Amino acid sequence: MTVTLKDIAERVGKSITTVSRALYDYDDVSPKTKELVHKAALEMGYTPNTFAQRLQKQRTDTLGFIIPTFGPRFSDPFFSEFLAGLGNKAAEFGYDLLVSTRSPGEEEMRAYREIVRGKRVDGFILLRTRQQDSRIAYLVETGFPFVAFGRTTDKMTFPFVDEDSALGMRLVVEHLTGFGHRRIACLAPPQELTFALHRLNGFHEGMANAGLPVDESLIVTGDLTQRGGYERAKILLNQLNRPTAIAACNDLMAFGAIRAAQETGLVVGKDIAITGFDDILMAEHSNPPLTTVNQPIYKIGAMVCEMLIRLIRNEPMAETQITLKPELMVRQSSNYQLS
């Protein structure tokens, strides 16, 4: 049976109040009593009932994280790296993580509303922000604490961390055009995602900077999965006038594209250049190793988490809107001069 404050109180012959205050080292209980209580608590193996505490304290010490997925599986290593950063930082501060997955739409919104209204968490972490993001609209409106990884395109103001995706794609295109590529395809993310816009803009800017035209037929939208990348790349590669390079907007699609190219009999990093975006752990170990834009996903998870906790605790924050400068990781999948 579980040990409660009452049990301890009976054992040491003091009131529940005193026991509670002794455990938290209030200075209106005598040193003797404190010691007595602490010893009893230890011996009896007391651990406070979290739910009673939360009910009374009116906070949950829990952070909410709803992963937006299509289909049931979130197999994207991007999510798990982010989750790891989040989880470890949360644990460090003594917060729990309430994790679930929901595909974008009404069902997702209902989850948010229920969690907010039932006071299930102290704040939310948001991911994969949309250009018009109803989650954000709702949370801003209700004044509920949250921090996002990513921005929106409307004029909503809220705390976020984001990477300068446009710059990232410009770097990619610069790198490719520098090696002589002119026909560069782009595997774009679903349009509603904010970073789709930024990365596509970056792509266009890069091409413009190099004085190159953009062939719109080489811009195709994928679903950010490996399979999606594979399928889109197949189509691109079966064209008569195929591109000499494919810039995928995330690593997973790039992996799919690599496989598609290899199946077509092309040597990636020699016959065709393929690049990614994210620099997930796998990118360095793929074959060939993938040229990509680094996002410190794990670290961003931790950052976002710490920002949220500060926000919840009303602690001062240096910056509430952080944009990181990306770094291009040149690896073998693209590191050759186009002949």
Next chain:
Amino acid sequence: MTVTLKDIAERVGKSITTVSRALYDYDDVSPKTKELVHKAALEMGYTPNTFAQRLQKQRTDTLGFIIPTFGPRFSDPFFSEFLAGLGNKAAEFGYDLLVSTRSPGEEEMRAYREIVRGKRVDGFILLRTRQQDSRIAYLVETGFPFVAFGRTTDKMTFPFVDEDSALGMRLVVEHLTGFGHRRIACLAPPQELTFALHRLNGFHEGMANAGLPVDESLIVTGDLTQRGGYERAKILLNQLNRPTAIAACNDLMAFGAIRAAQETGLVVGKDIAITGFDDILMAEHSNPPLTTVNQPIYKIGAMVCEMLIRLIRNEPMAETQITLKPELMVRQSSNYQLS
């Protein structure tokens, strides 16, 4: 401000009791009242306070999942696939998931004890079981509900799902020896893990079945990471009498080994055979695609979760100790005749 039962009660002019019972469709409240209450609840946006419910009901509707990691990051896709299966099944049954990471040892045990004693969860999911597993010993002793993915080697009895790892490795070795390999190296998992034993046993059995001797110097222990596999493989490949095949005991180490081989100038799937174990999503898309032993990780996560929920709810279970038959996935990393 949050809406409580009291608010609804005042609005409709009934008692809190009645409102509560109306919402849960008890038959001692009149249809008229029920409708009134439901309408009010909807209009006012009522969502029950979970913590109050849990305190009162004395259950948490939460499942605990502590991921055993060395170092802070759990980057193994194995974990995230499992977590996905777990999470989705849990959500389906209306359970929350309390996820955290802890490296094996005293700190991990403390986490278990605190969670058990504080009644934070209704049950646990365990992963990466050890031959002598103190987590399991503790939970069995306290009679706390849990289900494990994996077994122990002592005589403890508890519900689990596991795959016949020995069979899996036998299949691998059979496959390799069938193609003429005689010098086969093995990248083994850390010894304390139960599946290390099973997989190594399987390896030895497979070799014995083929009438081949085992060169103990070809059996090296890795830490299940890509980097670990890479480093161990490097050592193996730098030997003068290098192995013609490497059977890694998980996919991540196999990926590391593939890279090591490629850096050494070997073509994997032609100059050397490399196999893995787990069949994570990436295995199919690596270059070359990886021959490996399939474990339906996502499905196992879901199975384990459902078993735990049944256990918690005292519902009957067909089987409480399930061992799955593995399937060998032959792909290009090993699919050639040794000349």
Next chain:
DNA sequence: CTTGAAATCCAAAACGTTTTGGATTATAAT
């Protein structure tokens, strides 16, 4: 009418904490 049963309602207790607002006791100052 009266009675008994059925239908509808509700006050109070309980879950385990923390906090409020004193009450009591010991100690020091007069």
Next chain:
DNA sequence: ATTATAATCCAAAACGTTTTGGATTTCAAG
């Protein structure tokens, strides 16, 4: 010996829910 002060303690309320064990009302049957 009295008073003021400090040190220690604690009863009760509160957090929001569910459940227990009646209480009240309604209505048909006698």
